[in-house]
Amino acid sequence: MSKTILIVGGGLSGTIVANGICRQMGAELRSGALNITMLGTTETHMYQPGLLYIPFGRMREAELFRDQRKVLDKRVNFFVDPAKNIDVEKNQVTTEAGRTFKYDYLVLATGSRIMPQNIPGMTEGGHWFYDLDGARKLRKALNEFQGGKIVVNVNAPHKCPVAPLEVVFMLHDFLKAKGLWDKTELTYTYPIGRLHALEPVAHWAKPEFEKLGIKSETFFNTESVDPEKKTLKSMEGSELPYDLLITIPPHQGSQVIDDSGLGKGGWVPTNTKTLHREGSTNVFVVGDTTNIPISKAGSTAHFEADVTIDNLVSLCQEGTFAREYDGKVFCFVETGLGSGTYVWFNYTTPPNPGPPSQMIHWFKLAYNRLYWLSARGLL
Amino acid sequence: MAERQKIDARGAFCPGPLMELIAALKLASIGDEVDVWSSDKGSAADIPAWCAKVGHGVVETTEHDGYWSVVVRKAK
């Protein structure tokens, strides 16, 4: 009997899973023993890390987008029809257009999104670069900026742990080149008691901040923003004035996860090793939407997708599980507009970043192009 | 009804136990409890310090074999 793999979400991890399965199960797809269906929200696929470069004029908007049908293997049945309800008891997903899709295996890959609306005043008073609209507005604000107080404000939880630090160093280089750095006071706020969740990254960033004259405030979790007075308050009781507020808003997972009762805030309780949804053996969870306490990053999504491909292929072909996820995360860190470093770790190996270099920055720029090979499953 | 949720953040290098707790409290209701497990002694100390600052209650801190469990009650 024919088996169906249904993938909800056509972002990074969903796309890698779909393409990876196609490559390994050509015979089954040809004979009709397997079919793969994906539900997405748009015809286009956006390279999210590229958003960081938009406010600085370092990437063109068009470079962020590809036609999702071209990124996906042709054998995937792709529908732009968002999932509305996911019923893991009945093994079926209903969509906004009213279709019902049955599955043998389900892959949840619905990612995470920014929720500035969860903090009073943040939508009106803040700028961000975590979506295209925000990145455009920030580009305009930076082009108009003539000096003053900038606050880079990080909130938990959020995806891409390094982007907030990267934007600080990029702001420094950008404003210095425009002759505005001397007229700028930049303050970086972070939710916990150091500059970054990763201890070695925090240790490295501290003297770099001091060298450049960047101020910081730790244990800062935003409670509210006052767009009139141009101040933001923390739950910890402090208040900061700003002329330009660049925030990394708190995130949540997709609404459909919450609405289907699969996890509060859109985070799906997930086995850290098998990547099964807790309580299901035919539902896999990949990428940002898991509740696994590790970084929500493209590399995490990629490594989880690779494990899930092997497990799904093995289950379909041999009726057995293949391997477990070891918690691997890898991140490039831009340390300015011309240098970078990287860091990796897993459930048992602590992170240990090397010294920044121009070459690693070039690697990251190269990755900005290679992403599309990675999504296709070729890298 | 008040709930108790467990976060097993042992070996979590990033975002780490305190950041996980902060995220979980945002979704919790007043009176709910979050039990955070951490293998890092530093965060076992950081969590009560942060709760004192913000005004959440620490119900108990227990040292187990190689990890700490800190139970926090959302107060506001």
Ligand SMILES: Cc1cc2nc3c(=O)[nH]c(=O)nc-3n(C[C@H](O)[C@H](O)[C@H](O)COP(=O)(O)OP(=O)(O)OC[C@H]3O[C@@H](n4cnc5c(N)ncnc54)[C@H](O)[C@@H]3O)c2cc1C
């Ligand atoms: C500014 C920025 C910079 C970043 N930089 C880096 C970086 O340098 N390195 C790194 O590793 N990571 C980086 N990331 C993070 C990375 O992009 C994400 O972690 C990654 O995309 C997660 O993959 P995912 O498949 O879980 O989710 P996504 O790629 O976000 O895909 C989720 C998909 O699900 C879809 N979806 C949601 N709800 C539904 C529904 N109901 N039905 C159907 N589809 C649905 C969404 O539309 C989306 O297409 C960055 C992110 C941003 C925003």
